[in-house]
Amino acid sequence: MAVIGSAVHVTKSKLFIDRQTDGLTTDNIVKIEGIDLYFFVSKQEYVNEQNRKDTDVYDQQRRLKLFDRGPLFEVSFSPLYKNVLPVKNFSIWTFRSSQRVTNVDCSQLFEQNPKEIEKVHKMNVSESASVCLKSKDCENFITRGGYIMHPLSEEEADFSIAFSILVYKSPEQFEILLRAIYRPQNVYCVHVDNKTTGNDFKEFQCIIRCFPNVFLATDRKDVKWGKIGVLTAELSCMKDLLSFKKWKYFINLTGQEFPLRTNYELVQILKIYNGSNDGEGTVKRANKDRWEKASKPPHGIRPVKGSVHVTLNRKFVEYVIDSRVAKDFLQWVNKTDTPDETYFASLIHNPQLGIPGSFKGELETDFGVRKPFLSRFKNWHDAPNALPCHGKYVRSICIFGIEDLPLLARRPEFFANKFHFDYQRQALLCMNELIYNRTRDEYAQRLDFDTQYYKSLKHVKNIV
Template identity: 50%
Template sequence: MGFYRKLSSQFYMYVFVFIFTTVLLQYFKSRTKLDTFVPLTHNNSVTRRLDNEHVKQDLKQRLHFVFPDFRRKSVLPLSCPLLFSGNSSEQKRAMIVKRVPKQLDYYQKQAKNCEHFKEDYITHPLTQEEKDFPIAYSILVYKDLAQVERLLRAIYRPQNYYCIHIDLKADRNFRKTLSLIANCFENVFITKISVNVQWGTFTVLEPELVCMEELWKYKTWKYFINLTGQEFPLRTNGELVKVLKIYNGTNDVSGTVKRANKQRWAKAGKPPAGILPGKGSVHITVNRHYVDYILHNQTAHDFLDWCNKTSVPDETYFASLNHNPQLGIRGSVNGYVEPYIMNSRFKNWGNLPCGGKVVRQICIFGIEDLPVLFGRSELFANKFYWDFQPLTLDCMEELLYNRTRDGYLNKMKFNSMLYENLQFLKNRT
């Protein structure tokens, strides 16, 4: 009898433990849906609790989105915070880290199950402000699919639009695999036309115009930003929206007459419509009306024909249109203001020490550039090589993730003063 009484008491104890454990797990599961976040930094707690009731209430008013736990949860072999602070010992260790990049067949297998593939992507607008401010992108690529996919993942939001131009020279399997990835998203597409891009010729400019044409049919986007596959964002999507709202329709297109090489235009004759040509970057951040003007205005077409007779037309076309106020392009600049400081892109042409390596006069960012990159206020950084000091991009991705998370939780203050005093905002037409 004592044996059965003992057995019965053990049974009830097990039942009690089971019920208690089940209730506890359900409690933590429900809490996790609201406030559990997995950062990429290895020195943070896996579970992050919201600090106060104000933040909790703010989250409940958001778009019913649970900040995703990216599948890249593996601990990096070094400390990104130390690398961003310029720790020399950590820098030496980071420079010898090697990476075996994921092969094309990996992405082909992953992209065959789109729902699974998109688990790494933010597939809901994080805030109403971002949802109401779509951005259009062109991305010109030709190699290093892993780097291209990482860039797309970093900037992807469902309200934005992404036009990808694959160079005609690109590997066939590269094209096939990237097309599979694009097919997983309604707002990502590959251009119908592929150009054989050659530096110094019209072919550098042509893919941008192709993407503008294909993006134009989407009626909601506010700004257009053009990228290459070797860039990475310095700002989160939420910060980009705040910056572009400060722009308030102003175009960010660099331009100079003093440093222009007029020999490039020697055989082209007189430009149309009294346009004073200048030199600038092909990388731009422009409003919808600027794109409309390029696509549908006869003066823009005539000037494009003129630029096609010059050398390096991509450095002339966008810049000249934005710095000739008589053309009436909204958000353009009132003439050439020297020097023009562009906020669209951070590039190191030798004006700062290069911690990576210099290729064709531009710095390829490396480990020792991370402290500089951390403090820059531009929108994007150009450029990175996938096979050069790979922890550089790893840490940039970690930084962007953490800033996105902290912005979403209202734990990071946006410094609007960095952008309200930009020179080109004071000289718009």
């Protein structure tokens, strides 16, 4: 079985393929000699960016197409990475546990090998043992799961991230997510839907009790799509998380999501963000009828449509919890439809409020060009920039399957939404293998993460 992340070999400044792959010809091989190359859609075409003199917007469009679709026979299956020669020896103790998926060659799925795809489609999925049974001995559970229980770098140790995770079912899927994002320097608030009871709730408790920096939200809400409970559940965790003093950024998740970035990469990106917030925002595509039954918004706030999924600096979170303006606006959105898609988006994109990290530039995220939204990759069926979904659609959003893996590996966002554990779970498990291997190789300093794309983002520069 091939190990994910070993597809290329680097000598000096040349990058080339060092193994045979089905369908790969000399026409598909790209050599890099000190220039930046960008791939377009599914073709292995490239341009010399040093000679391109087009506008900023056009360049940004081209950069985004780098991540759109199709397999790339590249290190770690993404052009965001390059292999480097290791510069240090390291203890392997941290990565003793193998994350390889049983009876599946994930590297072949990332390369869209038809035989492996067909094999996986025919596989039956067996039921797993109770999470409470597996976590009865916490020390053994942590060791066998391959949890990372020490900071992997000084830089990560000094940059704590706070997470909220909203869950209502599938404790086993939640455990896979937690394993991928867990670090001892971070802090995690888990909000279990108030409707979740019995064995499912007990299983969530069994996982959480094994970690000192993972806890249940003190105020559980009844969460229903389109209702205020989605938002108040987030606020419940935000309030709890503020009792922890060291974290610098907040990221909200659900149990059906999975990281596209390692913790090291998140830290690199958030340091580049330097206080800027990441959230979706549009006025042109807003469903303004959602706001019609409410009165005029308080404090001169212009309503903006966006996503509930955000990446926020600590001062922004403090403002949301403590500010009279934020509390008044919460009361206003409670009178509207789908308030969670208005609240954070509006606070981020009303710079006159003076909230730290708010965006003061052109906010439209229609095609991810003017202001890309990176907290989450969602493939909506009716979005202007929709991509092919090789899984299935549920309420217009793509539930990722195994044939979506090449696309997921190449996306620049932080997390992907969404996965269902009872549908082609190998997609989730192979993403876990990929993130684990990227983490290992970055720790060994044999994999380099290119942050240039994130440095170019307009919302990093145009903030309050």
